[in-house]
Amino acid sequence: MFNKALDHLEEVLIAFLMAAATTIIFAAVMHRYASGVSFLYDFVGRWNFAWAQELCIIMFVWMAKFGAAYGVRTGIHVGVDVVINRLDARMRGKFIVFGLLAGALFTGTVATLGGTFVWENGAHYSIFNFFGIAPEDMYEGPTTPDLEWPTWIVYSAIPLGSALMCFRFVQVCVSFLKTGELPHHDHGHVEGLEEDTTDEQRAAQDINWFEMDDGLHPKDIAHHEGEKKEKGE
Structure with a gap:
């Protein structure tokens, strides 16, 4: 339940960050163009969107950090696995586990260093001040120019996003040790677009030669190797 x-x-x-930033x-672009129209300036000229660019940059940073964690979970990240897939199952598993643990170590280190940076950059003052125990000479930390x-x-996006990414690496590693499979994403799949099987000619055109087992979590190569063994190939 926690994972779900x-x-x-x-x-x-x-999704919220993407929708809000867009x-x-x-709105900021429409305001800019409307301000250049004489009869609209009286209505929109008093509106201030100077903060919009800064806020959107912040949103995209947070979206990128948490999107990276989502990419680890769903297998969206691009990886070069030509050599890995040509190894035997035992060696291949070792290299995959090493790679996942290396990713967890790196992101865990970034999360730790980022947390220290955020704490010293003003988080400690805000927390102590909230409880009314902040000394007068404590460093308050800088603020953003517009907002x-x-x-x-x-900057909290760095430790939080990296910590979540570290957790996803460990989660995928544990899942791989149990099942021997990795999450992969089918970039050719379009959600809601189904094949037309009523018309033979159209059905032939709708064949996706690169289609994987499903749209979000196609089976790993180990799954297909297991199918071959079951079929006696």
Whole structure:
């Protein structure tokens, strides 16, 4: 249940950031052009969108960090596995586990260093000040130029996103040790687009020669090797 809730939260956060950033950019661009029209300037000229660019940059940073964690979970990240797939099953498994643990170590290190940076950049002051125990000489930390938000809030994307990415690496590694399969994403799959099997000519055109087992989590090469063994090939 925890994993499902975390998956849902991750997807909702990414979708919200994408939708919000797109909406803000659209509104800012329309405001810019409307301000150049004489009869519209009286209505929109007083609106201030100077903060829009900074906010969208912050949103895209957060979206990228949590999107990277989502990519580890679903197998979207591009990887060169030509040599790995030509190894025997035992050696291939060792290299895959090594790669996943190396990814977990790297992202865990980034999360730790990022957390230290965020803490010293003003998070400690905000937390101590919230509880009323912040000394007068404690460093408050800088703020962003336009929004005037504490920068530690913006930079929190680094430790939080990296920590989630580290967890995803460990999660995929444990799953691989249990099942021998890795998550892969079918980039040729279009959600909601089904094949037309009623017309023979159209059905022949709709054949996806690169189609994998499903749209989101196609089976790993180990799965297909197992199928071959079952069929006696």
